[in-house]
Amino acid sequence: MRWLLLKDLRILRRSPLLVALLVIYPILIALLIGFALSRGPDKPTIALVNQIPKQQRSFDVAGSKLNADEYLPSFLRSVNVVRAASRADALKLVRDGKVLGAVILPSDITQRLETGTEQPTIEVLYNGADPVKQRYVDSVIRARMAEANVALSRRFQQATVGYLNLLLSGGTLNVLGRSVDILGLENAHAIVAGAIAALPPSSPLRTSLGQVAEFGRLAIDNLGVSRDVLRSVGQPVVVRQTIVGGRRTPLDTFAAAISVTVSLMFLTLLLAAGLLALEREEHAFSRLVRGLVSRLGLLVEKISLAALCAFAVTLLMLLALGGFFISLDWGRAPQWLLALAAGAVAFAALGVAIGGLAREVRAASLLAFLLSLPIAFLALVPNGAVSSGLYDVVRAVSAAFPFKATLQALDAGLNGGGGLAVALAHLAALAVAYTALARLALRRFD
Amino acid sequence: MASPVATHAPVALAASGLTKRYGDRVALREVSFAAAAGELVAVIGPNGAGKTTLLSILAGIQRADAGSVTRPPREIGWVPQQPAVYSKLSVAENLRLFARLEKVPDSEAAVARMLAQTDLAERADDELGTLSGGNRQRVNIAIGLLAEPPVLLLDEPSASLDPRQRARLWEFVGAQAARGTAVIFSTHDVQEAERYADRVLVLADGELLFAGTAAELAAAVVEPGGGDAAGPRDFETAFVRFLHERGH
Numbered sequence: 023m024r025w026l027l028l029k030d031l032r033i034l035r036r037s038p039l040l041v042a043l044l045v046i047y048p049i050l051i052a053l054l055i056g057f058a059l060s061r062g063p064d065k066p067t068i069a070l071v072n073q074i075p076k077q078q079r080s081f082d083v084a085g086s087k088l089n090a091d092e093y094l095p096s097f098l099r100s101v102n103v104v105r106a107a108s109r110a111d112a113l114k115l116v117r118d119g120k121v122l123g124a125v126i127l128p129s130d131i132t133q134r135l136e137t138g139t140e141q142p143t144i145e146v147l148y149n150g151a152d153p154v155k156q157r158y159v160d161s162v163i164r165a166r167m168a169e170a171n172v173a174l175s176r177r178f179q180q181a182t183v184g185y186l187n188l189l190l191s192g193g194t195l196n197v198l199g200r201s202v203d204i205l206g207l208e209n210a211h212a213i214v215a216g217a218i219a220a221l222p223p224s225s226p227l228r229t230s231l232g233q234v235a236e237f238g239r240l241a242i243d244n245l246g247v248s249r250d251v252l253r254s255v256g257q258p259v260v261v262r263q264t265i266v267g268g269r270r271t272p273l274d275t276f277a278a279a280i281s282v283t284v285s286l287m288f289l290t291l292l293l294a295a296g297l298l299a300l301e302r303e304e305h306a307f308s309r310l311v312r313g314l315v316s317r318l319g320l321l322v323e324k325i326s327l328a329a330l331c332a333f334a335v336t337l338l339m340l341l342a343l344g345g346f347f348i349s350l351d352w353g354r355a356p357q358w359l360l361a362l363a364a365g366a367v368a369f370a371a372l373g374v375a376i377g378g379l380a381r382e383v384r385a386a387s388l389l390a391f392l393l394s395l396p397i398a399f400l401a402l403v404p405n406g407a408v409s410s411g412l413y414d415v416v417r418a419v420s421a422a423f424p425f426k427a428t429l430q431a432l433d434a435g436l437n438g439g440g441g442l443a444v445a446l447a448h449l450a451a452l453a454v455a456y457t458a459l460a461r462l463a464l465r466r467f468d
Numbered sequence: 469m470a471s472p473v474a475t476h477a478p479v480a481l482a483a484s485g486l487t488k489r490y491g492d493r494v495a496l497r498e499v500s501f502a503a504a505a506g507e508l509v510a511v512i513g514p515n516g517a518g519k520t521t522l523l524s525i526l527a528g529i530q531r532a533d534a535g536s537v538t539r540p541p542r543e544i545g546w547v548p549q550q551p552a553v554y555s556k557l558s559v560a561e562n563l564r565l566f567a568r569l570e571k572v573p574d575s576e577a578a579v580a581r582m583l584a585q586t587d588l589a590e591r592a593d594d595e596l597g598t599l600s601g602g603n604r605q606r607v608n609i610a611i612g613l614l615a616e617p618p619v620l621l622l623d624e625p626s627a628s629l630d631p632r633q634r635a636r637l638w639e640f641v642g643a644q645a646a647r648g649t650a651v652i653f654s655t656h657d658v659q660e661a662e663r664y665a666d667r668v669l670v671l672a673d674g675e676l677l678f679a680g681t682a683a684e685l686a687a688a689v690v691e692p693g694g695g696d697a698a699g700p701r702d703f704e705t706a707f708v709r710f711l712h713e714r715g716h
Contacts, residue, residue: 025568029561032556032557033557304552304553304554304555305548305550309552310569311529312541313528313541314570
């Protein structure tokens with residue numbers, strides 16, 4: 023088998039164009055997929071009309087100064103901004119398709135915010151030329167608006183809580199430049215309680231003052247809880263995230279795992295299928311299997327070579343990704359190396375089955391190529407994206423090919439969280455099954 | 469080929485009762501024959517007669533459903549119809565690879581010997597893909613002879629060669645037979661069988677109809693209308709008539 027391995031390596035070395043294509047093409051495809059999965063769409067361009075007069079950009083909310091310009095950068099992140107002088111200019115930019123949308127901040131926005139009772143309105147204009155980007159702009163603006171509303175409501179809440187505290191405990195309030203002392207409910211309650219205690223027991227005022235003191239106590243108790251009520255009004259629902267049935271995998275690392283798995287699949291399938299079919303195309307198969315090497319030995323040689331080459335290439339790719347894009351956990355190196363090796367062997371077994379069935383190099387390569395993309399896409403269909411019945415079918419089909427198991431093994435190897443052993447066992451079973459299928463297919467070679 | 473039938477030479481290979489079925493179809497039906505050392509035996513017959521099946525069984529590529537062969541495949545040199553060589557490897561690399569796979573004791577000496585015998589020493593480093601069909605076939609045969617087997621099987625060795633290349637091929641094969649190698653080859657070209665083989669085996673529908681010299685086959689054919697014992701003048705006509713007489 024050693025001589026056959028060396029022979030195949032020599033043949034590969036003498037086919038530099040083929041090898042370059044085999045290596046570069048899957049890596050390019052994998053990188054494209056990786057980028058597509060790890061990055062959102064490009065920033066859309068929108069126009070901004072800021073009609074707020076400069077002198078009104080600072081406004082007062084419950085005694086504290088706010089500046090509208092401080093809110094704009096965070097409001098406009100995730101979009102490219104084109105400043106427009108007027109609503110008409112913005113409308114023209116939108117109509118001409120130069121921007122996807124326009125945001126118009128009205129001149130009275132700060133005045134309305136200052137009152138705390140009137141809701142200001144921001145106008146948004148859309149360009150419907152690209153529904154996808156239109157939806158993206160819409161969601162971005164809604165998200166930023168929600169953030170701005172939360173930030174403002176927090177300031178309103180702080181101011182209101184300050185007033186409540188003043189009302190409760192007393193203090194000084196500035197009104198139109200004048201300081202006004204506020205007694206506060208607690209102090210008032212203490213004064214009333216003192217007055218009651220000073221009255222003779224038979225005094226008819228006791229009953230009336232007792233009612234005032236009781237009201238004061240009730241008001242103190244209820245204002246005490248009103249701060250918590252205000253906090254709930256500001257953020258009625260708090261989100262607590264719990265990951266169920268998986269692990270918290272960073273999107274970049276998962277994209278890297280997908281990229282590597284796609285490369286591994288393309289490279290191993292094409293190599294294994296091509297190398298086996300080549301034996302028949304060169305008519306050497308009949309010479310080899312008449313005692314020089316067993317049919318199973320020939321399959322093992324092809325699987326080993328394809329898996330070894332693909333393992334080396336994808337390992338380099340993973341290391342490069344680790345060097346530039348993601349953080350590789352070197353403490354888990356044995357796990358992700360094992361996952362990569364197991365995936366390579368399973369894909370190589372599928373490759374020789376394809377080579378055995380196709381029998382010709384070109385047909386084998388085409389079949390391997392045609393099979394690869396559906397295998398990958400099916401494995402990436404998320405739960406809930408299709409009906410449950412269809413998802414069961416997709417899951418069953420995916421389980422019959424090594425892509426999903428390799429991705430799971432690699433993900434588990436890179437990120438931890440368990441599931442590696444099951445994925446490795448799945449890959450081992452697939453490797454055995456596809457080798458058996460290839461062995462049957464070799465009957466057609468004779 | 470002028471050499472007489474080596475009737476007194478030791479038997480190099482004997483097949484007995486070889487039968488092969490593909491489903492309901494019988495590809496070989498109890499075929500028995502023997503080839504002596506140094507003998508050139510041609511297997512001829514119409515398409516689908518079972519020539520390649522017979523050689524494949526002798527070579528150990530296929531298993532017979534019944535019957536036996538006296539030599540194991542490892543002791544038999546096999547030369548398939550299409551050159552079974554790697555076009556991306558050089559002549560020497562092809563020979564070296566198969567010498568190592570055959571576990572030839574001194575593979576480098578075997579490679580040098582075959583390069584010399586095939587007159588391809590000067591092209592030892594050329595890739596097979598750059599060689600002519602004739603030279604590729606010579607390498608193909610050389611690989612079959614690397615282990616110096618006592619029996620050499622050739623499946624239609626001259627099928628894709630021009631007349632000059634054929635002449636060189638038979639010169640080379642004849643030299644191997646002269647060294648004592650029993651050569652069994654299949655061919656569609658009955659003239660070639662007559663010219664180069666010591667004996668011919670006629671197969672039709674998997675059945676061995678005749679085993680003997682070309683002259684004996686010609687003599688076995690009855691001239692139409694006359695019953696002339698001398699038979700038809702050319703061997704091809706005699707062969708066709710022979711098959712016809714036996715219902716093929």
